[in-house]
Amino acid sequence: MEEQPIITEKKDPFAALRYREFRSYLGMRFFFTFAYQMQAVIIGFHIYHLTKDPLALGLIGLCEAIPAISIALYGGYVADKSEKRGLLLKIFSGVFLCSLVMLIATSKQMHTYIPTSYIVPIMYCMVFGVGLARGFFGPATFSLMAQILPKELYPNASTWSSSSWQMASILGPAVGGLIYGFYGITPTYVVIIAFIFVSLVCIFFLKKHQPTFIPKESIVKSLTEGINFVFKSKMMLGAMSLDLFSVFFGGAVALLPVFANDILKVGSEGLGFMRAAASSGAVITMLLMTKFSPMNKPWRNLLIAVVGFATSIICYGLSTSFYLTLFFLFCEGAFDSVSVIIRSTIMQLLTPDQMRGRVSAVNSMFIGSSNEIGAFESGLTAKLMRTVPAVVFGGSMTLGIAAITYFKTKSLLPLTLNDIKPADKIEDQI
Numbered sequence: 001m002e003e004q005p006i007i008t009e010k011k012d013p014f015a016a017l018r019y020r021e022f023r024s025y026l027g028m029r030f031f032f033t034f035a036y037q038m039q040a041v042i043i044g045f046h047i048y049h050l051t052k053d054p055l056a057l058g059l060i061g062l063c064e065a066i067p068a069i070s071i072a073l074y075g076g077y078v079a080d081k082s083e084k085r086g087l088l089l090k091i092f093s094g095v096f097l098c099s100l101v102m103l104i105a106t107s108k109q110m111h112t113y114i115p116t117s118y119i120v121p122i123m124y125c126m127v128f129g130v131g132l133a134r135g136f137f138g139p140a141t142f143s144l145m146a147q148i149l150p151k152e153l154y155p156n157a158s159t160w161s162s163s164s165w166q167m168a169s170i171l172g173p174a175v176g177g178l179i180y181g182f183y184g185i186t187p188t189y190v191v192i193i194a195f196i197f198v199s200l201v202c203i204f205f206l207k208k209h210q211p212t213f214i215p216k217e218s219i220v221k222s223l224t225e226g227i228n229f230v231f232k233s234k235m236m237l238g239a240m241s242l243d244l245f246s247v248f249f250g251g252a253v254a255l256l257p258v259f260a261n262d263i264l265k266v267g268s269e270g271l272g273f274m275r276a277a278a279s280s281g282a283v284i285t286m287l288l289m290t291k292f293s294p295m296n297k298p299w300r301n302l303l304i305a306v307v308g309f310a311t312s313i314i315c316y317g318l319s320t321s322f323y324l325t326l327f328f329l330f331c332e333g334a335f336d337s338v339s340v341i342i343r344s345t346i347m348q349l350l351t352p353d354q355m356r357g358r359v360s361a362v363n364s365m366f367i368g369s370s371n372e373i374g375a376f377e378s379g380l381t382a383k384l385m386r387t388v389p390a391v392v393f394g395g396s397m398t399l400g401i402a403a404i405t406y407f408k409t410k411s412l413l414p415l416t417l418n419d420i421k422p423a424d425k426i427e428d429q430i
Helices: 020-051 054-081 084-106 108-112 116-148 151-183 185-203 219-232 234-249 252-263 267-289 298-318 322-350 353-368 370-385 387-408
Strands: none
Touching: 020 054, 020 084, 020 116, 020 151, 020 185, 020 252, 020 267, 054 084, 054 116, 054 252, 054 370, 084 116, 084 185, 116 151, 116 322, 151 185, 151 267, 151 322, 219 234, 234 298, 234 322, 234 387, 252 267, 252 322, 252 387, 267 322, 298 322, 298 387, 370 387
16 A cells, blocks of 8 residues: 655645646636626525515525536536536536526516516526536536646645635625615626626636546446445545534525615615625635644634534624624634635545546535525524524524534544545544
């Protein structure tokens, strides 16, 4: 058995950025995420404006999660066996078309031809289409990043990649809420489509990356191989499970339109700042983590981050002050960013190149759609027990999940970055 190389993080915090193709990759993620987050904000606020029903907000998440989960395993299989740049072009083109349909359906000119009662179902259908694209997007981008950079830069690259996502998540909601509040939904969708187009242009600056996996068996056997790999790696499975259940019960961010409109009464502009507050905490923390890594004891730090995330959600739910709410949302984003960095680094280190798409697909089923499923849970509980009790309930359940995980995974607490090894070497550590 070959001795595993020691994984060390470069002291240079900009090490990954010195690769030109990685910068193009970040640009693609940034502009796409900017547009995606803008769209998420205005869809939620517009649908709540039309329906006045918190359950309608939960259904947005469900419409995106169902196709994303259903297609995820096949999306991972396709990502493993496909050329990555061409696949990303197809994915982004599909999202571009869905956004274009939403622009047309919500424009004032179309209200003459489309009854208002039809607008919400049309938007749900387009969200469903975006969910289908997401089932391919996650595995494709995850496997692409591993082909751009050497393995010793994965922790640094994961930090910059997540920071890019979070920065876009700051600007997207804020810009989306402001444009929607001052100019209306049509100009907002024009900006969204423009940024999706820019992300498409960034893809052309990527090299063609041929697949490292050539399927020699049936698709069912190939997919089963990816599932078995994840379940064999107890550290990876534990991280995915912790995130799934904590975000499922802690998906209270979906109820922000209710807080903005009915409780804090700050309108769509305030909603944009509330969405941006969580992302501000995340991106500032992630930039700090390029210098001060949380990977010295990753499992311990992951549990601490989840506890902080849950506590921030409870405080946000109980707050009646707009500025205090912004502070708690900032803290929620900061703690969440730590867990994102740790989980993404663990996945990159544990996954062999030929299985990255399929493993990422399993991850998408656990984590990628947990936000949408959590949004549905939050909307449903808000419908049943009102908004504030629903948020407090979700945060409390997340604390409970963290406590259970702590007692079941005590043996992982002292592990360092160099102790993280492939699945067959960590089986006995839990």
